[in-house]
Amino acid sequence: MSKVTVTDPSQSSQLSYRAKMYQLLEGDIHKNYFAKIINIMLIILIVGNVVAAMFESEPDYHKAYRQQFALFEIISLSIFFIEYLLRVWCNVENPTYQHLSTSKARLKYCVSPIALIDLIAILPFLIAMFFTIDLRSLRLLRVLRLLKLNHYFKGFNIFTTVIIKELKTMTAAMMVMIFLIIIAASLMHAIEGKLQPAVFGSILKSLWWSVVTMTTVGYGDVVPVTVFGKVVAAFIMLIGVGLVALPAGMLAARFGEELRERKTNLNDHIEDALGDGYIDQTEYQALVKLATKLDIDPEELQRSIERIKEEHHNDICPHCGK
Template identity: 40%
Template sequence: MVTGSLRPVKERVYILLDGGNTEDRLSLGTNLFITALIVLNVGTYIAGTVDWVGAQYGWYIYVFDIICVGVFTIEYVLRVWSCTVDDRYSSPIRGRIRFMLSPYALVDLFAILPFYLPVVIGEQGAERVLRIFRLFRLLKIARYSSSTTLITNVFRRKSHELMITVLVMSIWLVFISSLMYYIERSAQPEVFSSIPAAIWWGVVTLTTVGYGDVVPVTPLGRALGATIALLGIGLFALPAGIIASGFTEELNRRRQGDRYCPHCGEHVDELADEPQAHTEKAELDD
């Protein structure tokens, strides 16, 4: 636990940045401000990839990026500094390291790394990778979006069913790809050169995408391909049905009350009185 005169300040900063108390106007305003900054920052970065926009407004985009990185850096530092008010991160060193390795904290770190790494290691050989990492700033919205929380909850609650479906689909994919390999390899040895190569055909066929770059030419292969394509419609509808069911259940849960945690989507009876306790519970559930 945090001791000393700084504890009230750390608690206030922790709750302010966490946004668990939706009735705290300052906390809500802070979260809205950071969310808007994320959207604007990613938007200007995307616009800057247009040649004429980059040529005419590149300097302004760069300055705005510096301002955003400064805000995100301050936010990250404050989160690491104040995380020790949480019992799970109470250790000044190990607790903070554990917090820094949490998913949201890693997203926050990756969002600012592209700005600082070129200063340390130089941009040569890593420029494109670092620019791609800038898009991690878009993932920061997940911390403030109830819609993202809803999606996360659905996948978490239906993870067992989805894993079973993925396992069944993987087994079926390997089976039909292997079968097609043995049927077509004599007619198209350069296309169906191995089972892994045939798996690409299996993925395209099962998903009913049908790129047409790899197709069977033998009568038996075409008959099998047509059958697999029809079966793929039903097979890939399974995860869609599971996710749709999860959304229905989650929305019904939210309609049972008026107040919800913006992070976990759970109905909270006393959210305003115990925002930190509920946030800790939600993070433990994750």
């Protein structure tokens, strides 16, 4: 007699529900209509929270619509709290965590940057559970809910990756800028300190002018009056034009390079999949997962497949088929 394996229906159902919830919250919105609706609703709620926090900071609006603001905040926090718990529960289905136990997978997700952002979003709710506090004093945390949009706009991940990869060079550029700001403030204190003690009387007082001038903002609220001071200021402005643009140029170059690297990586995998002349269902699903990981749109994946197929077709000899 063959051995029959009996599975626990409740456990099977639980895994099924968990997988479905993961697809709704973390799945591809291009393939799941309900996931797209949920994402759009959460985006609207996040933007609505930030707009409400901005209007509530106006005393007249806060006084006139205090109850409405409070009700909207309670509803929003409740939804964000439930969303956070559901994400912690269902992220066990994430392929990245499949080699881990359930508890370790959830712990790893909880300490991930995206989960910490979600935690910040519900922090007022958690604080209010244990302490009596005016939620208006936590308005900054409410505005930080904008960071939750990282869930729904995957392009943010590319920007974060670029920042991390360029962190050393960006730090070096910022340190050079800080050094020059301090040197400029010291020079202007030595040159203009006695004539304008209110604004250049110390290096600390001169820092404001140095920052404004080095960044080429130029408010004009503080200006040198001596010839030597004006000459030094002119050099600082010229240096600032190039120095401030340096980090922006590095980020722009690295951003383009990151996009090229991701597309090249995807194209290499497409080439491998087409080694036998066609892409089967298993290979296609692997390519979709890779494209999702690289934050490349499904439409871009399909265009790349068609283009590489065409290239392979053109490389085939019409006589021998090789």
